[in-house]
Amino acid sequence: MARVIEYQNLVITLLLLLNFAFMTSGRPLSVLKTISCPDTNDELFDRFSLGSIKEGPSPGIGHGFEDKAPLGGIKLGASPGIEDGYKPTRNKDGHGHEFGHKFASIQTLGGIKEGPSPGIGHKIINVESLGGRKDSSPSPGKHSKKKRRVKGNHRSKKLTETFQKEKKNMGSSKDDSATDGDKSTANRRRPESNSNLYSDGEKVLAYHGPRIYEAKVQKAEIRKNEWKYFVHYLGWNKNWDEWVGVDRLMKYTEENIQKQQALDKKQGVDKNPKSGRSTQAKPKILNDVKVEKEDAKSSGAKGKKRKSDSSTEKGNASVEKPVKIQIPSTLKKQLVDDWEFINRQDKLVKLPRSPNVDEILAKYLEYRSKKDGMMTDAVAEILKGLRCYFDRALPVILLYNKERKQFQDMVTDNVSPSTIYGAEHLLRLFVKLPELLPYVNIEEDLATRLQQKFLDFLKFLQKNQTSFFISSYDGSKDSDSSAGRGKMNQE
Amino acid sequence: MNKKNGDKEDEQDGLSVHSPCKAPNSSSSSLRKEQSQVDLELKLLEALEIYPPVKLQGIHRHFVLYGLTEYMRRSFNRQFSASDVLQMLDRFYNLEMLKPDDEDSRILNQVEEFSLPPSYFTKEGS
Numbered sequence: 001m002a003r004v005i006e007y008q009n010l011v012i013t014l015l016l017l018l019n020f021a022f023m024t025s026g027r028p029l030s031v032l033k034t035i036s037c038p039d040t041n042d043e044l045f046d047r048f049s050l051g052s053i054k055e056g057p058s059p060g061i062g063h064g065f066e067d068k069a070p071l072g073g074i075k076l077g078a079s080p081g082i083e084d085g086y087k088p089t090r091n092k093d094g095h096g097h098e099f100g101h102k103f104a105s106i107q108t109l110g111g112i113k114e115g116p117s118p119g120i121g122h123k124i125i126n127v128e129s130l131g132g133r134k135d136s137s138p139s140p141g142k143h144s145k146k147k148r149r150v151k152g153n154h155r156s157k158k159l160t161e162t163f164q165k166e167k168k169n170m171g172s173s174k175d176d177s178a179t180d181g182d183k184s185t186a187n188r189r190r191p192e193s194n195s196n197l198y199s200d201g202e203k204v205l206a207y208h209g210p211r212i213y214e215a216k217v218q219k220a221e222i223r224k225n226e227w228k229y230f231v232h233y234l235g236w237n238k239n240w241d242e243w244v245g246v247d248r249l250m251k252y253t254e255e256n257i258q259k260q261q262a263l264d265k266k267q268g269v270d271k272n273p274k275s276g277r278s279t280q281a282k283p284k285i286l287n288d289v290k291v292e293k294e295d296a297k298s299s300g301a302k303g304k305k306r307k308s309d310s311s312t313e314k315g316n317a318s319v320e321k322p323v324k325i326q327i328p329s330t331l332k333k334q335l336v337d338d339w340e341f342i343n344r345q346d347k348l349v350k351l352p353r354s355p356n357v358d359e360i361l362a363k364y365l366e367y368r369s370k371k372d373g374m375m376t377d378a379v380a381e382i383l384k385g386l387r388c389y390f391d392r393a394l395p396v397i398l399l400y401n402k403e404r405k406q407f408q409d410m411v412t413d414n415v416s417p418s419t420i421y422g423a424e425h426l427l428r429l430f431v432k433l434p435e436l437l438p439y440v441n442i443e444e445d446l447a448t449r450l451q452q453k454f455l456d457f458l459k460f461l462q463k464n465q466t467s468f469f470i471s472s473y474d475g476s477k478d479s480d481s482s483a484g485r486g487k488m489n490q491e
Numbered sequence: 492m493n494k495k496n497g498d499k500e501d502e503q504d505g506l507s508v509h510s511p512c513k514a515p516n517s518s519s520s521s522l523r524k525e526q527s528q529v530d531l532e533l534k535l536l537e538a539l540e541i542y543p544p545v546k547l548q549g550i551h552r553h554f555v556l557y558g559l560t561e562y563m564r565r566s567f568n569r570q571f572s573a574s575d576v577l578q579m580l581d582r583f584y585n586l587e588m589l590k591p592d593d594e595d596s597r598i599l600n601q602v603e604e605f606s607l608p609p610s611y612f613t614k615e616g617s
Contacts (some may be wrong), residue, residue, distance in 0.1 A: 378557060381557045381573045387548055387559065388553055392599050397602070397603055443541060
């Protein structure tokens with residue numbers, strides 16, 4: 001009996017489910033599955049679409065756009081390469097083939113074109129489309145190119161020429177390097193002798209838009225008698241990986257790096273209007289992904305640039321130094337005294353402290369709930385966050401050198417600093433807090449709120465300064481660990 | 492953050508628990524209620540654009556959660572608790588399995604002595 005009922009429930013729920021799934025126009029059956037373990041963090045965001053999480057990349061547009069009518073008039077039908085996912089196929093259909101495919105990925109982020117364009121046309125647009133945003137009206141590569149940077153233009157024109165030359169003189173030699181955009185780099189040579197310039201796994205510098213980025217060659221192939229390299233831009237999501245020709249690559253040399261920096265500087269001011277990512281909601285996702293995920297993996301300079309890149313563009317979404325913390329002056333004095341005791345007078349705070357950090361935080365929560373009534377949930381969360389920071393940060397950035405031994409003595413394996421240390425060290429955390437927080441991406445108005453909350457907490461400390469802080473430090477260096485262990489059950 | 496396993500079979504009827512239309516705190520299964528549940532989830536997913544789930548495993552997790560909760564509060568003009576939000580998230584992600592960002596290890600891996608900014612000392616003597 002029960003079984004029948006269960007079965008009925010199952011059916012009903014399934015139906016409802018399917019309805020729901022259709023509402024969000026996801027892939028119905030996948031919604032049932034648990035997204036328990038995305039292969040990589042990146043792919044979480046690949047599948048990101050408002051309303052449902054799908055597994056695996058949707059065919060064609062990996063970014064999971066719901067509508068097949070993209071932002072600017074790409075006709076997907078025209079790009080047969082799409083069916084293969086991100087792997088360009090090997091047949092020698094010409095560039096239109098895989099580049100057509102690449103439209104699908106590129107278009108989500110910037111420029112849109114119509115249909116497959118001949119190799120050249122596409123290439124030109126490639127230069128800009130990711131750097132700049134086009135409106136829906138498709139513009140032929142050359143036309144829009146005029147409005148763009150001279151450098152881009154210059155190169156593109158050269159590309160046209162070189163491509164044409166390519167076709168004519170397959171076997172010609174170093175003459176072609178004269179038509180290279182860059183004469184000084186002898187490396188940008190036509191592969192006339194079918195010699196591979198860049199090897200798999202080689203780190204290179206690649207043009208993308210008007211700028212140069214560090215990249216790594218993933219694959220190398222000859223197509224239409226030219227070498228093509230599938231590159232991955234270091235520090236960027238792998239969705240940006242693409243096939244490029246020799247003309248867009250440079251060896252990773254000091255000289256070229258300087259070129260990169262020069263371009264970076266040049267682009268510096270213009271970053272915002274040009275990249276145009278700020279206006280697109282969806283590209284923002286990828287921006288986030290890039291910034292937060294890839295920042296960890298990216299190489300120094302470029303990583304930073306990306307981060308500031310997106311943070312200036314996203315406006316509200318992420319702020320470089322979101323929270324300025326104004327410490328009340330009496331507390332500042334406390335900090336100075338603290339410094340004085342330890343560094344000038346060779347004293348130490350007597351540990352363990354009572355009240356300790358946990359207790360202080362709890363007292364604050366209590367204080368707040370009395371004032372606010374029910375809405376202390378947010379405060380509680382913040383306090384948890386502070387405690388988390390404190391425990392992690394104390395041994396790393398919150399101690400004076402003279403305190404290290406004491407720390408080692410007091411804080412053994414299972415002991416968390418928040419049970420041993422007190423207001424003195426907690427206060428130091430606030431000095432360092434602005435350094436920790438920018439790594440959290442929070443909205444601007446939220447940052448303000450956070451700031452207020454911190455300030456309120458500091459005022460609370462101030463109010464209770466005499467009871468929370470000790471007025472005299474311990475002259476002798478031995479740590480009295482057994483006396484008054486106090487409440488260690490704040491866990 | 493105590494996370495239940497992927498299969499919360501105890502929740503209801505032995506169905507696949509990740510059916511989105513199942514609200515943990517809803518008592519009725521009327522269509523209207525479902526709709527608002529959908530709204531909630533949509534908003535939550537929007538919020539994830541700013542507060543990526545992966546950060547919920549790292550050192551910043553409380554602040555990220557705070558951000559998420561505030562976002563939801565503002566969007567719906569009603570109270571949310573952090574655990575509400577976590578519960579909703581749990582439907583989409585198995586948070587335990589998220590690897591904490593590498594970046595976390597970047598920011599607090601360098602031991603350095605604490606020091607006060609010089610401005611503190613110029614005010615001294617007052």
